[in-house]
Amino acid sequence: MTIEILQANTQTIHKVVECFDLYRQFYGQESDRKACEAFLSERQDSSESVVFYAQNNDGDVLGFTQLYPAFSSVSLRRDLILNDLYVHEDARGRGVARKLLTAARDHGEKVNSKGILLETDILNAKAQALYESFGFERVTDHYFYYLSI
Numbered sequence: 001m002t003i004e005i006l007q008a009n010t011q012t013i014h015k016v017v018e019c020f021d022l023y024r025q026f027y028g029q030e031s032d033r034k035a036c037e038a039f040l041s042e043r044q045d046s047s048e049s050v051v052f053y054a055q056n057n058d059g060d061v062l063g064f065t066q067l068y069p070a071f072s073s074v075s076l077r078r079d080l081i082l083n084d085l086y087v088h089e090d091a092r093g094r095g096v097a098r099k100l101l102t103a104a105r106d107h108g109e110k111v112n113s114k115g116i117l118l119e120t121d122i123l124n125a126k127a128q129a130l131y132e133s134f135g136f137e138r139v140t141d142h143y144f145y146y147l148s149i
Helices: 013-026 033-045 096-110 125-134
Strands: 004-007 050-055 061-072 077-087 113-118
Touching: 004 096, 013 033, 013 050, 013 061, 013 077, 033 050, 050 096, 061 096, 061 113, 077 096, 096 113, 096 125
Parallel strands: 077 113
Antiparallel strands: 004 050, 050 061, 061 077
C-alpha cells in the first residue's frame, strides 16, 4: 500500500471531514460532520491553518494533521502549533502518523518556523512514545495555563 501525503486546500478539505469527526469523537465530542466541515472550511478559507492528510492508492483518507500559526515575540520568529493528529483506526501501525509528522516538520522548515508545539493527554502513552521517537522533547521547565472564556 502506498501512502501519499497531501496538503488540503479549499477544494479538497472535504476529504478530511470523516477523520476530523472521528478525531473529535476520540476526545469525547458528539459526531457532527456538518459542523466539522464548516470549521475546516472556515480555517482554509481564512488561511488560518494548514492541513495535511494521508491517502492510500484508492483515495481513502487514512489520517490528518492540522497546524496553526503562532509567533514568538522573544525569538522574533514563527512557531507552529500541531493541534490535531489523527490516524484512522484501521491504518494505525503503518507509519501514517510518522509521515504526517514529517510533512508538518517539512512545512515548518519551509516557513522558517522556530519549532512545533503540541500537547497530548498525559495518559496517551502511544502518542507520547511516537512524538519522543520523532524528536519532540517534553517541556518540563514551564507551566502552561489556560483561561476558559
